[in-house]
Amino acid sequence: MVYAIFLLSIILVLGFMSFSSKPSPIYGGVGLIISGAVGCSIIMGFGVSFMGLMVFLIYLGGMLVVFGYTTAMATEEYPETWGSSIVIWGALLSGILMESLLMVWLLEHDGMEVAVGFNNLESWIMFMDKGFSIIREDSLGVSALYNYVNWFMVAAGWALFVSVLIVIEVIRGK
C-alpha cells in the first residue's frame, strides 16, 4: 500500500470523468459522491484531517444530498447514461486515455513528485526563543476567518446568499 494516494488519485480522476462526460445529472451525482469521497481520503492521507472531515460532512453530507434529492425530482424520461451516446463514449475514452498516459509518465519516467509530493500540509512546528508553537493550517485558517478577516467572512456569506438569490431570480420566469 505504498501507492495508496496514487491509486486514490486515479480513482479521483476517473470519478471526475464520469460526470464531466455529461450524463444525466442523477448519474453525475454518483460521480460527484465517489470523487468527493476519494478526494477527502486523499487529503486526509496527507494529514489535513480537519479539511477532509469538513468536506465529507458538509459537502457530501449536506450539499450533495440536497442536490441528489432535487435531481431526483427533476429527472427526465430517458436519461442519458454513460454508455448511451457516442458523445459520452468519446469524452470517457479520451479522459481514460489521457489518464493512462499520465500514469505511464508518473510510473515509468519518475514523475511521482508532481502527483504526491505535498509535504507541508501537516502541522508546522515553530521553534522560537522560549518555547515552540504548533500551527495547523486548516483549522487555524477557519478560525482566522472569524478574527483576522471578519470582513471577508461577511463578503463570502453575502456571495453565497446572492448566488442562491440569483439562481432563483433567473428561473423565476414571468
Next chain:
Amino acid sequence: MKLPILTIIMTTIFTGTMLTMISSHWLLIWIGLEINMLSIIPILTKNQKPRSTEAATKYFLTQATASMLLMFTIVFNAMHSGQWTTTNIDPNNMIVSLTMIIALTMKLGMTPFHFWVPEVTQGVSLMTGMLLLTWQKLAPISIMMQMFTSINPIILLLIALMSVLVGGWGGLNQTQLRKILAYSSIAHMGWMMAILTFCPSLTMLNLLIYLMLTIIMFTMLNMNTNMTTLTLSNLWNKSPTITMMILISLLSLGGLPPLTGFLPKWIIIQELTKNNNIAMATVMAIMALLNLYFYMRLIYSTSLTLFPTPNNIKMKWQFQPKKRSLFLSPLIILSTLTLPLSPVLSTLN
C-alpha cells in the same frame, strides 16, 4: 424585477468590481470577478425574452471560461513563484504571462475573443448594454493596470492591433445601434491595451473618456428608444436637440480633432512613436478611419440629411418625454468640449 432584489443585485455588482479593484491578493481578485459575473446574469435576463436568455448564456459561458483560465494562471503563478501578489508576477514565466493575457482579454471582449460582444449587447436592452460595456470593463482593466510590468508586450500589442482591426471592419455592415456600439467598444479596448505596457496612465485616460462617451451615447439612444439606424433617421422631428448631441458625441467617439475624443488617440500615437512603434501607430490611426466611417454614416442619416417621409410625420405632436436621464448635459460637455484641458495631463504621474 422587484425593487429589493434589484437593489441587492446592483449592490453585489458594485461590490464585486470594488473587491477586485482594492485587492492585492489574486484569490480575492478572482472572487470579485466571479461575484460580478454571477450577479449580472439576472440583469441580462431581466427582459424575459428568448434572445435575452441566449445572450445571458453566451455571456456566462465566455466569462466562466475566462475565469477558469484566470484561476489556472493564478494557481500556476502561486506554484512557481510562491506568492500571491499581483505586482510581482515573473515576466519570464511564459505560461503565466500568456494565459493571464488571454484570460483578461477574454473578459474584456478583445479579439480573438470578441465574438460574444455584439451578440450579447444586441440581445439585451439599451441600459443593460450600457452596463455591460462600461462597468464590466472596469475590473479586468484594473487588474491589467496592476500587473502591467509583467505582461508580454508582443502578445498584448498583437491582440490590441487585431481588436482595432476587427472593431473597425466588423462595425461596417451594421445597422443595429447596439451592435455598432459593441464594435466601437472592441476597437476602443484595442486602443487602450496598445498603450498599456508603455504608459498605463494613458489607458486610464482613454478609459475615462470612452466611458463618458459610451454612457452619453446609450443615454441619448434610450431617450427615444432608438435601436436601429432607421429610427434614428426620424429623430430630427422628435427631438432636434438630441439629434445635434448625437452628432457631436459620435464625432467625438470617432476621434475628430476639436472634440475630446481626439485627445486619447493623439496622445497614444505620440507615446507609441516615442517608443519606436511607428508601424503600429500608423495602422491603428488608419483603422480608426473605419470607425469614423460608420459613425459618419449614422450622423448622415440622423442630422445631415432628411429622408423622404410622408407629410403627416413632419408635424409631430409630442407630450413631455418621460425618460429621465441623469447627467446628460454635464456628460455631453465633458465628452466633447474638454480638449483645451489637455495640458492638464502633464500634471499626472
